[in-house]
Amino acid sequence: MKELAIELKDVSVSYLHNKRGIYSIKDFILKGGLFSPFEHKKVLNDINLKIYKGESLGIVGRNGEGKSTLLRTIAGIIIPDKGTCKVSIEISPLLALGAGLELELTGLENIKIYMAISGRYDKNTIKDLIDNVSEFSELSMEQLKMPLKMYSTGMLARLAFSTVMTTQPELLMIDEVLAVGDKGFQEKCKKRIHQVKDAGATVIFVSHNPDEVKEVCERGICLKNGHIICDGTSEDAGKEYNNLFI
Amino acid sequence: MGSKTYLIYFLIYKNLQLKYKHSMLGFVWSFLHPLFYLLVFNFVFSKAFSNIPHYSLFILSALIFWVYFSGSCSQLSLTFIRNSHLIKSLNVRKLLYPLSEQGTELVSFLAGFLLFIFLMIYLGMPINLNLLYIIPIIILFSAFTFSVGLLLGSLNVFFRDIGILWNTLNPALFYLSPIAYSLDIIPQQYLFYFKLNPLYHFFFIIRNVLYEGIAPSFIQSIYCIIITMVSFLLAILVYRKTRNGFISNL
Numbered sequence: 001m002k003e004l005a006i007e008l009k010d011v012s013v014s015y016l017h018n019k020r021g022i023y024s025i026k027d028f029i030l031k032g033g034l035f036s037p038f039e040h041k042k043v044l045n046d047i048n049l050k051i052y053k054g055e056s057l058g059i060v061g062r063n064g065e066g067k068s069t070l071l072r073t074i075a076g077i078i079i080p081d082k083g084t085c086k087v088s089i090e091i092s093p094l095l096a097l098g099a100g101l102e103l104e105l106t107g108l109e110n111i112k113i114y115m116a117i118s119g120r121y122d123k124n125t126i127k128d129l130i131d132n133v134s135e136f137s138e139l140s141m142e143q144l145k146m147p148l149k150m151y152s153t154g155m156l157a158r159l160a161f162s163t164v165m166t167t168q169p170e171l172l173m174i175d176e177v178l179a180v181g182d183k184g185f186q187e188k189c190k191k192r193i194h195q196v197k198d199a200g201a202t203v204i205f206v207s208h209n210p211d212e213v214k215e216v217c218e219r220g221i222c223l224k225n226g227h228i229i230c231d232g233t234s235e236d237a238g239k240e241y242n243n244l245f246i
Numbered sequence: 247m248g249s250k251t252y253l254i255y256f257l258i259y260k261n262l263q264l265k266y267k268h269s270m271l272g273f274v275w276s277f278l279h280p281l282f283y284l285l286v287f288n289f290v291f292s293k294a295f296s297n298i299p300h301y302s303l304f305i306l307s308a309l310i311f312w313v314y315f316s317g318s319c320s321q322l323s324l325t326f327i328r329n330s331h332l333i334k335s336l337n338v339r340k341l342l343y344p345l346s347e348q349g350t351e352l353v354s355f356l357a358g359f360l361l362f363i364f365l366m367i368y369l370g371m372p373i374n375l376n377l378l379y380i381i382p383i384i385i386l387f388s389a390f391t392f393s394v395g396l397l398l399g400s401l402n403v404f405f406r407d408i409g410i411l412w413n414t415l416n417p418a419l420f421y422l423s424p425i426a427y428s429l430d431i432i433p434q435q436y437l438f439y440f441k442l443n444p445l446y447h448f449f450f451i452i453r454n455v456l457y458e459g460i461a462p463s464f465i466q467s468i469y470c471i472i473i474t475m476v477s478f479l480l481a482i483l484v485y486r487k488t489r490n491g492f493i494s495n496l
Contacts, residue, residue, distance in 0.1 A: 015494035072493070076337040079490055091337065101331070104264050113260060116252040117336055 002052040005171070005202050006074055010083035011047040013069055013226075014040040043069045045226040046083070053089065056203040058213035058234045060241040061223035067206045070223065071173050074204065089202060092118055092169035107144035107151075107159055114163050129166055136192070137162035138185075153180045165192050172196060173204045178212065190216060210238030253338065257346030258353065265350070276358035280306070280313045281365075287426045298428060300457070303369040307456040308425045308449040310355075310362055315391050315445065316416055318351040322395025323402045323409045330496035340489055344399055348392045356384075372459025379455045379462050386474055387448055393477035400481070400488045403495050424449055444473045 016039075043066045051057055061067050072078045075091055101110055111133055115126065134144060137158040148156065157180045164172070172193070178186050193216055197203055207213050213220055213234050220237025222230040222244075230240035266272040287305050298304050325347045326333065326340065333340055367373065402408040423445045432440055440446060447469045451462035 016491040072334070075335075077334065078493055102260060102264075104267055105260060109260070109263070113256045116256045117332075117338060 002054075004050060005053045005055070005087070005089045006049070006051040007086045008047050008049040008073070008083065009085075011044060011049075011073060011080045011085055012042065012082040013044040013066075013073055013078055013080050014042045016040060040081075043226055044073065044080070047226075047228060049221070049228065049231075051202060051204070053202055054197070054200055055219060056197055056205065056217040058217035058220040058237060059204065059206045059223060060208070060210055060213055060220065060237050062244060065223045066226045067223055068175055071175055071204065071206060075173060087171075090170040092164060092167065092171060092173075101148055101156060101160065103149040104147055106147050107139065110148060110159070111144075111163050115167075118167065132166040133159070133162045136166065136188075154182060154185070157181050158185060161189055165189075165196065168196070168199065169201060171202045171204070173206075175206045176208065178207070179209070210234075210241050214238055254342060254346050254349060257342065258349045261347060261350035262353065265354075273354065273357050276354040277361045280310050280358065280362070283309055283313070291426050295427060300370040303366055303371055304428070304453070304457055305426050306362065306366060306369065307371075307453050308423075310359060311387060311448065311452055312420065312423065312425055312445070314351065314355040315387070315394075316420070317355075318348060318391045319395045319398060320409070320413060320416070321347050321351060322392070323398035323412055325395075325399045326403050326492055327406075327496065333492060333496060340492065341396075341485070344392065344396050348388065348395065351391075352388055359384075366456065371456060374459055376455055376459055376461050380452070383448075383451055383455065383462065383470075386470055387452075390444070390448070390470075390474040390477055393474065393481040396481040397477070397484055400485045403492050404488065419443075419445070444477070447473060 047070065059067050059070065069078060073080055073085055074087060076085075076087070102113065105113070108130065111130055112126065115122075115129065130144070133139075134141060139155065139158060139162075143151075143155070144159075148159075151159070157177050161177055161181075174193075178189055181189065190212075193203060193205075203217065205213060205216050207216075217234045220230075220232065220234035221228050222237045222240040224244065230237050266275075269275065271278065284302065284306050287309075288302055291305075292301050295301055295304075322344050325344045329343045332338075332343070363371075398408055398412055422440070423443055424440070429437065429440060429446070447466050450466045451470060454460050454462045454466075
């Protein structure tokens with residue numbers, strides 16, 4: 001019997017969206033927005049999803065179909081309007097491009113802030129962790145001491161990925177971070193994801209590349225218009241995704 | 247220390263870093279900024295208000311708190327917007343961001359305040375045990391400032407003109423608050439409106455302590471406590487009402 005890690009029941013998420021592009025009080029009055037200037041735009045529609053412990057789930061779908069919103073809902077950042085989202089394992093911060101990074105600060109400072117935010121900060125282990133991050137990301141100490149605004153996109157992805165990975169998360173959520181790394185690093189990341197998976201972690205992986213999803217995940221879902229249109233093996237989801245473009 | 251305390255500590259550290267990263271004088275600015283105002287006011291108004299003894303001290307005692315107030319409010323009004331990348335990717339209580347912002351402002355206020363104590367002594371500040379009253383006053387004033395800032399910050403997410411409006415009204419509020427003048431010069435019929443300004447009551451008890459060297463007036467202290475409580479409840483209410491909409495509007 002597999003243990004349930006995440007359960008979404010009839011989850012609907014809508015964004016409070018500014019009708020007619022009203023972002024200032026001037027527009028608010030001129031465009032007659034007095035009667036409810038905001039409208040709800042549905043992003044996720046009655047999502048039912050069960051994810052078991054140790055499972056690896058790939059999410060594919062076109063841009064703007066609700067992939068990142070789904071991740072954020074699972075991470076507890078977005079509270080659904082309807083339905084429930086139960087997570088019974090420890091969530092680590094979302095791994096998305098540039099998420100949670102402060103460009104003015106150095107890499108080292110960002111690692112420390114990340115540790116504090118994820119509740120893993122400990123004076124004794126921080127040094128080891130930094131060494132691990134440096135080793136895995138192949139960023140030298142000199143580079144880690146530079147402010148992030150001097151980093152390239154690939155270096156940012158390396159830093160973010162390595163920082164999250166060295167903490168041995170129970171639930172790993174990856175939102176298209178691999179896409180920007182170079183080939184060598186991508187391979188390294190995939191290997192590391194498999195290691196984390198073997199250690200018992202649950203992995204949710206968002207990507208545009210069905211082949212990558214196939215490589216990393218066993219199970220896959222495909223999102224369209226906020227609905228799950230396919231839930232099966234990662235290969236099925238990949239096929240469904242490719243069909244979207246025919 | 248819990249990891250939440252660490253987080254606040256790091257956010258404050260981060261804010262301070264960002265604030266003074268590219269400035270050579272760094273912390274000293276929290277001292278220089280009010281000092282500059284003081285010099286200008288002294289120059290412009292000292293003849294007009296020659297009936298106020300120790301006029302420099304009179305201005306300074308309220309001025310440093312004004313700078314703290316207006317600085318905090320404009321920082322806090324942007325706090326959710328500036329931290330949007332964190333809000334979108336981390337599941338931590340959003341209230342931590344304005345809290346750490348207020349903490350940052352408090353740290354730089356206190357650093358400046360310590361220097362100003364020497365200047366105020368030089369300008370004739372009475373030194374006695376009543377000075378200790380300034381500690382609870384600073385705490386109360388910080389809570390009030392935080393409330394105003396949180397209110398602005400929450401609304402600013404939805405309408406960016408709240409921040410602009412605040413910066414526009416800021417100078418007006420400055421001149422309508424009794425900082426460089428005392429309420430004695432205000433005609434009787436307008437006095438009521440001046441007293442509607444919450445800052446008036448705070449400056450009253452601050453001057454009691456720092457300028458007159460007496461214990462803060464009981465009735466004015468009660469006013470300040472009520473003002474703080476009401477604004478705090480209002481701010482929390484608005485924050486709770488709006489916080490779930492932050493993500494879609496950031």
